[in-house]
Amino acid sequence: MSSTDKVIITCAVTGAIHTPSMSPYLPVTPDQIAEAAIGAAEAGAAILHLHARDPETGKPDQTPEAFEQFLPRIKQATDAVVNITTGGSPYMTVAERAEPAARFQPEIASLNMGSMNFAFFPLLAKYQDFQHDWEREHLENSRGLVFRNSFKDIEYVLETCHGNGTRFEFECYDISHLYSLAHFSDRGLVKPPFFVQSVFGILGGIGTHPEDVMHMKRTADRLFGAELRWSVLGAGKDQFRIATQALSLGGNIRVGLEDSIWIARGELASSNASQVAKARRLVEGLGLSVATPEDARKMLGLKGGDRVNF
Ligand code: KMH
Ligand code: ZN
Numbered sequence: 001m002s003s004t005d006k007v008i009i010t011c012a013v014t015g016a017i018h019t020p021s022m023s024p025y026l027p028v029t030p031d032q033i034a035e036a037a038i039g040a041a042e043a044g045a046a047i048l049h050l051h052a053r054d055p056e057t058g059k060p061d062q063t064p065e066a067f068e069q070f071l072p073r074i075k076q077a078t079d080a081v082v083n084i085t086t087g088g089s090p091y092m093t094v095a096e097r098a099e100p101a102a103r104f105q106p107e108i109a110s111l112n113m114g115s116m117n118f119a120f121f122p123l124l125a126k127y128q129d130f131q132h133d134w135e136r137e138h139l140e141n142s143r144g145l146v147f148r149n150s151f152k153d154i155e156y157v158l159e160t161c162h163g164n165g166t167r168f169e170f171e172c173y174d175i176s177h178l179y180s181l182a183h184f185s186d187r188g189l190v191k192p193p194f195f196v197q198s199v200f201g202i203l204g205g206i207g208t209h210p211e212d213v214m215h216m217k218r219t220a221d222r223l224f225g226a227e228l229r230w231s232v233l234g235a236g237k238d239q240f241r242i243a244t245q246a247l248s249l250g251g252n253i254r255v256g257l258e259d260s261i262w263i264a265r266g267e268l269a270s271s272n273a274s275q276v277a278k279a280r281r282l283v284e285g286l287g288l289s290v291a292t293p294e295d296a297r298k299m300l301g302l303k304g305g306d307r308v309n310f
Pocket of ligand 2: 012015016049051085087088110258
């Protein structure tokens with residue numbers, strides 16, 4: 001893995017897993033998403049990983065029109081790197097999921113590296129009252145949910161973004177996904193450096209044990225060597241424990257309400273910025289420094305914030 005004492009903090013501000021009834025702080029409207037993203041950038045996030053939602057119901061909305069409501073505002077207010085999801089929600093088709101990244105040609109788009117069960121129904125034990133009808137179904141239906149990312153789907157996203165200069169956050173939820181990324185590298189369809197986002201703790205993916213983190217790192221190091229730019233995200237309560245382990249191993253980290261609505265045990269995060277500020281304290285406490293957006297652009301070989309289409 002390339003070694004530097006600069007750590008990229010990514011903030012994923014809203015996502016498509018949590019629902020409005022779980023936290024009053026989950027950004028839902030374009031104004032809330034823009035404010036959350038700008039606050040996260042001011043707190044030290046170099047990269048903003050973005051999803052959109054329906055402002056009335058909070059349901060994930062992957063139409064370009066939904067993203068158009070906040071992308072220009074974020075670009076005007078910050079220099080942070082904008083990363084548009086192509087994961088959208090696991091309930092959507094890959095064609096729907098790829099549309100916003102194809103249209104707005106961001107510096108980074110996420111790219112999910114394998115098909116898997118993607119389950120959040122155990123949250124039903126914790127939440128009984130919902131503000132919107134879709135929320136209960138969203139959780140319940142995840143018992144049968146397969147997040148489809150076949151080789152054909154991955155090729156589709158690559159082809160759709162081909163020629164736009166968009167690079168990728170390769171989301172790897174298991175060891176096999178690293179091998180799929182190596183396959184695309186062997187075919188010359190993806191180019192180094194490889195920004196690998198290792199995801200721990202999704203039911204259907206790898207767990208959150210320190211040995212899981214080590215195994216992911218060792219395998220990624222072996223497959224990608226000096227071309228690896230390794231980042232981690234821990235889902236839910238394990239977010240900061242996994243971030244701390246990865247920091248001590250030379251990794252980059254992702255936080256944000258997409259992945260965890262908590263700031264401490266039993267305490268909701270009142271903003272994305274509060275999680276970024278905590279991440280910053282961890283980084284600096286270990287004698288490392290927080291990468292600026294310009295640092296992140298150099299580390300990941302990005303095209304520049306002036307070459308996007310929004
Ligand atoms: N919430 C992450 C575990 C994407 O946007 O492409 C999954 C994710 C997928 O971030
Ligand atoms: Zn996402």
